[in-house]
Amino acid sequence: MQMPPLDPAILARRSEIAAALRAIVPGEGVIDDLDGMRPYECDALSAYRQMPLVVVLPETVPQVSAILRYCQDHKVKVVPRGAGTSLSGGAMPVGDAILLGLGKFNRVLEIDYANRCARVQPGVTNLGITKAVEQEGFYYAPDPSSQIACSIGGNVAENSGGVHCLKYGLTTNNLLGIEMVLMNGEVVRLGGKHLDSEGYDLLGLMTGSEGLLGVVTEVTVRLLRKPSTARAVLLGFPTEAGAADCVAAVIAAGIIPGGMEMMDKDAVKCAEAYVGAGYPLDAEGLLIVELDGPEVEVDHLVARVEEIAKERGATTCRVSRDEQERVLFWAGRKAAFPAVGQITPDYMCLDGSVPRGRLVEVLAEMRQMSKKHGLRVVNVFHAGDGNLHPLILFDANDPSELRRAEEFGADILRLCVRVGGVLTGEHGVGIEKRDLMGEQFSDIDLDQQMRVKCAFDPDHLLNPGKVFPKLRRCAELGRVVVHHNKLPFPDIPRF
Amino acid sequence: MAGTIRPRDAKELRQAVEWALNDGVTLDVRGQGSKLALGKPMHCDQVLDLSGIAGIVDYAPEELVVTLRAGTPLREVEALLAQRNQMLAFEPPDLGPLLGQAAGQGTLVGALMGNLAGPRRLSVGAARDHLLGFSGINGRGEAFKSGGRVMKNVTGYDLSKLAAGSWGTLAVLDEVSVKVLPAPDQTRTLLLLGLPDEVAVKAMGAAMGSSHDVSGAAHVDGRTALRLEGVAPSVEARLKGLRDLLATTDTKMEELATLESRAFWREVRDVMPLKAEADAIVWKISCPPTQGPGVVARIKTQRPTACAFYDWSGGLIWLALPASDDADHLLVRGALGSAGGHATLIRAPKSVRAAVPVFHPQPPALAALAKRVKESFDPERIFNPGRMG
Numbered sequence: 001m002q003m004p005p006l007d008p009a010i011l012a013r014r015s016e017i018a019a020a021l022r023a024i025v026p027g028e029g030v031i032d033d034l035d036g037m038r039p040y041e042c043d044a045l046s047a048y049r050q051m052p053l054v055v056v057l058p059e060t061v062p063q064v065s066a067i068l069r070y071c072q073d074h075k076v077k078v079v080p081r082g083a084g085t086s087l088s089g090g091a092m093p094v095g096d097a098i099l100l101g102l103g104k105f106n107r108v109l110e111i112d113y114a115n116r117c118a119r120v121q122p123g124v125t126n127l128g129i130t131k132a133v134e135q136e137g138f139y140y141a142p143d144p145s146s147q148i149a150c151s152i153g154g155n156v157a158e159n160s161g162g163v164h165c166l167k168y169g170l171t172t173n174n175l176l177g178i179e180m181v182l183m184n185g186e187v188v189r190l191g192g193k194h195l196d197s198e199g200y201d202l203l204g205l206m207t208g209s210e211g212l213l214g215v216v217t218e219v220t221v222r223l224l225r226k227p228s229t230a231r232a233v234l235l236g237f238p239t240e241a242g243a244a245d246c247v248a249a250v251i252a253a254g255i256i257p258g259g260m261e262m263m264d265k266d267a268v269k270c271a272e273a274y275v276g277a278g279y280p281l282d283a284e285g286l287l288i289v290e291l292d293g294p295e296v297e298v299d300h301l302v303a304r305v306e307e308i309a310k311e312r313g314a315t316t317c318r319v320s321r322d323e324q325e326r327v328l329f330w331a332g333r334k335a336a337f338p339a340v341g342q343i344t345p346d347y348m349c350l351d352g353s354v355p356r357g358r359l360v361e362v363l364a365e366m367r368q369m370s371k372k373h374g375l376r377v378v379n380v381f382h383a384g385d386g387n388l389h390p391l392i393l394f395d396a397n398d399p400s401e402l403r404r405a406e407e408f409g410a411d412i413l414r415l416c417v418r419v420g421g422v423l424t425g426e427h428g429v430g431i432e433k434r435d436l437m438g439e440q441f442s443d444i445d446l447d448q449q450m451r452v453k454c455a456f457d458p459d460h461l462l463n464p465g466k467v468f469p470k471l472r473r474c475a476e477l478g479r480v481v482v483h484h485n486k487l488p489f490p491d492i493p494r495f
Numbered sequence: 496m497a498g499t500i501r502p503r504d505a506k507e508l509r510q511a512v513e514w515a516l517n518d519g520v521t522l523d524v525r526g527q528g529s530k531l532a533l534g535k536p537m538h539c540d541q542v543l544d545l546s547g548i549a550g551i552v553d554y555a556p557e558e559l560v561v562t563l564r565a566g567t568p569l570r571e572v573e574a575l576l577a578q579r580n581q582m583l584a585f586e587p588p589d590l591g592p593l594l595g596q597a598a599g600q601g602t603l604v605g606a607l608m609g610n611l612a613g614p615r616r617l618s619v620g621a622a623r624d625h626l627l628g629f630s631g632i633n634g635r636g637e638a639f640k641s642g643g644r645v646m647k648n649v650t651g652y653d654l655s656k657l658a659a660g661s662w663g664t665l666a667v668l669d670e671v672s673v674k675v676l677p678a679p680d681q682t683r684t685l686l687l688l689g690l691p692d693e694v695a696v697k698a699m700g701a702a703m704g705s706s707h708d709v710s711g712a713a714h715v716d717g718r719t720a721l722r723l724e725g726v727a728p729s730v731e732a733r734l735k736g737l738r739d740l741l742a743t744t745d746t747k748m749e750e751l752a753t754l755e756s757r758a759f760w761r762e763v764r765d766v767m768p769l770k771a772e773a774d775a776i777v778w779k780i781s782c783p784p785t786q787g788p789g790v791v792a793r794i795k796t797q798r799p800t801a802c803a804f805y806d807w808s809g810g811l812i813w814l815a816l817p818a819s820d821d822a823d824h825l826l827v828r829g830a831l832g833s834a835g836g837h838a839t840l841i842r843a844p845k846s847v848r849a850a851v852p853v854f855h856p857q858p859p860a861l862a863a864l865a866k867r868v869k870e871s872f873d874p875e876r877i878f879n880p881g882r883m884g
Contacts, residue, residue, distance in 0.1 A: 114700050115783045115810075138704075159649045166646065172653065173624050186860040193783035195810055196610060197660060198837035198855035199865050199883060201623055204656020208649045228706040248557045254580060254677030293708060294736070297729030353645040355558050385646040386558075425647035433650075440650055441640075448639045448872070449652045455867035467651070480516075480635060480874050 003465045010096040024066045031055040043084040043091040052093035057101045069185030080211040082154030085146040088430030122153025138223040141168035159208030161426035163259040166384035172207040179218035183457045211463040213456040227292035232329040235309045236283030236316030243285030244359040246312040247383045258292040260384030274339035277332030280316040336380045344393035352416030353425035356386045373408040387425035499542040505669040513636035524663040526602035532594045535884040562672045565604040584676040586613025588764045610660030613764035614711035623659035631668035634873025644672045663879045665872040679724035684751035687719040692788035695719040696809035707733040712808040715768045771815035782836030784809035793830040824851040
């Protein structure tokens with residue numbers, strides 16, 4: 001993975017920069033010794049590691065503002081970091097950039113049940129929000145698999161999803177407001193406890209901007225009442241196509257399940273061996289469909305889903321009888337990644353999204369690719385919204401396998417784009433998919449995105465080396481080329 | 496009087512923008528022009544009429560997505576979706592009659608450009624939450640795209656969010672992909688009668704905070720309406736649950752069945768219940784739901800003849816004020832106080848809209864940022880210049 005060349009002038013000023021940061025954040029908040037910085041050298045995309053220039057852990061918004069203003073004035077790059085659980089290298093350090101950790105912003109500031117929202121600091125974990133409100137029967141809907149560890153600030157940066165987003169939306173659909181600090185140190189608030197924006201929807205833009213536009217210092221999220229009932233249906237099919245058809249038929253019947261997950265035969269085998277969830281080992285495709293809501297509605301929809309599944313040739317059809325069994329049905333799915341980890345030294349997790357109607361074709365083509373690259377692939381995915389998580393099995397100690405795994409992964413993502421899908425459904429571009437952006441976007445598309453970046457960060461100091469395959473200077477991007485004396489296009493109808 | 500240019504496809508659209516850019520021509524970008532009376536009055540050199548770039552490109556009901564061109568009438572899209580029992584869940588309003596025009600006009604892309612949503616905004620999100628992707632022309636005359644046709648997509652910046660609610664000031668869209676949802680089998684409404692505003696907003700809050708999946712909560716003329724949608728047995732059970740939750744010894748309740756319910760919520764969506772004289776000023780105020788009654792009360796102490804009704808559980812106030820030269824903008828915005836929110840001047844004579852900020856003024860740092868974002872798309876300010884003032 002090629003990162004931008006390090007600036008020797010910045011590296012030479014390392015101790016001066018550390019001292020300047022200490023003047024802003026006193027005490028233990030600045031870390032510049034190698035052992036102290038080691039925990040920050042990577043995020044959850046741990047194949048890539050890099051020590052930062054200095055780590056700074058501010059505790060207040062004025063400190064964040066002063067740090068960014070200092071970095072802007074002295075042209076020092078900044079990598080913001082929440083809990084470091086990014087799967088795409090979004091929080092991976094850069095050698096000539098300070099690492100700005102928001103971990104000390106870990107307080108729930110206000111819970112407003114009457115307006116059904118919570119105001120929290122960005123370092124609060126995703127699950128921490130639900131924990132803070134569940135005694136009153138509320139929860140925060142987006143539930144990425146890393147929810148026990150990932151921070152809400154990171155969720156905003158990545159627009160995190162989870163298994164329930166088909167029905168409840170991603171982070172962007174569950175946010176009401178943020179406070180953020182711009183690279184020039186200015187503090188702005190977007191949204192609040194009310195709905196919609198008075199001007200451009202910068203809150204929507206910030207969500208999923210991967211830490212390239214600003215540093216989030218406060219988050220207001222929407223709270224929902226926990227559904228009174230949830231049941232999971234376990235459906236086994238003799239073919240993957242049967243399972244995929246069933247997914248389409250459920251949605252065509254007007255049912256939006258809380259979650260609808262699919263696993264292929266290998267994933268089922270691994271998960272069953274690991275957790276013993278009672279999955280049918282003969283199924284080529286397994287679906288877990290969760291229905292939630294009022295009890296009568298869940299009963300009604302479960303019956304409909306069973307009916308549809310049987311019409312589509314389901315050979316296993318089991319409805320969770322109680323909460324314990326529902327959790328057990330999910331346990332295998334939730335443990336699928338570590339379960340696969342039991343049968344391979346390493347695996348690479350991908351994250352493309354495709355139109356649901358193309359699932360079967362994409363799975364078949366992936367098998368072909370698997371043969372071509374000589375590596376196994378196991379599939380676990382959010383079938384309801386077409387978000388695939390193929391796991392490529394390899395051994396990182398074999399350099400040829402690592403290279404082949406990377407090529408295989410790139411081929412899968414190209415396939416996703418080719419069938420009308422996208423490179424990443426929920427993990428983000430980061431460094432991982434950066435160099436594939438050209439598969440989905442033209443240079444003009446990317447230039448337009450970079451111009452938006454320039455509106456926030458004209459010197460490209462925030463989270464450099466991420467998302468964009470090649471950076472163009474803002475001055476160059478800003479130039480308008482005007483061709484005077486052109487014909488005023490006489491062939492277009494005028495009145 | 497400005498001339499009109501009416502491209503027939505994306506290529507002609509790009510040529511038109513390129514020409515405008517080269518000749519320093521500003522463009523009044525419109526679909527059917529149904530919302531021309533909304534926003535800051537503009538003085539453009541040319542009208543860019545998108546009604547010639549119309550039609551459904553692709554509709555995949557099982558994918559929950561429809562792709563269509565910018566000039567496609569909203570009514571046409573809704574009729575198409577209804578055939579497959581689907582809908583635009585955000586309930587784009589028809590503001591035509593409120594703005595002194597005929598009903599049934601407007602394009603879906605026009606509704607997206609205003610980020611306009613109806614009562615279901617509360618439960619399923621705004622127009623912006625349903626725009627999956629688009630292609631269009633920026634103010635440099637370049638064709639670009641963002642987003643896609645799939646539900647889950649975090650590839651690159653989410654420019655769809657910026658486009659929605661930009662009132663055509665960032666780029667001219669030629670094609671959009673929009674998320675659709677199954678239409679509910681049944682719609683029922685529980686009405687609580689005679690509650691004062693404060694009590695009504697508390698009741699709506701309790702309903703929204705319950706597990707009964709309320710998809711509309713409005714307070715209109717002493718009637719507090721709670722909408723339940725879905726399959727019949729579920730709607731029945733939730734209706735009973737809501738009644739039990741909200742029952743007090745002296746609260747009178749009534750129910751509206753499916754057809755009456757649909758008519759009622761269509762009227763709320765289109766701001767019909769607002770008792771506004773023909774020359775009255777109309778404001779749309781978004782605030783934290785519990786603050787709604789306080790905001791209205793503060794305005795009424797100064798303007799006792801003001802009328803208002805609430806949607807979005809109290810968080811949306813439609814307000815009518817007697818005609819004035821300044822639309823009482825300081826009073827209205829001042830009434831929001833420190834609780835946060837914003838007020839948009841929806842209806843006022845041109846001279847009034849020219850004189851006062853139509854969109855809620857932003858703090859300087861935010862306004863400067865928004866200006867830089869505008870310039871990143873349209874550096875020469877050729878698209879709808881000044882409309883969002």
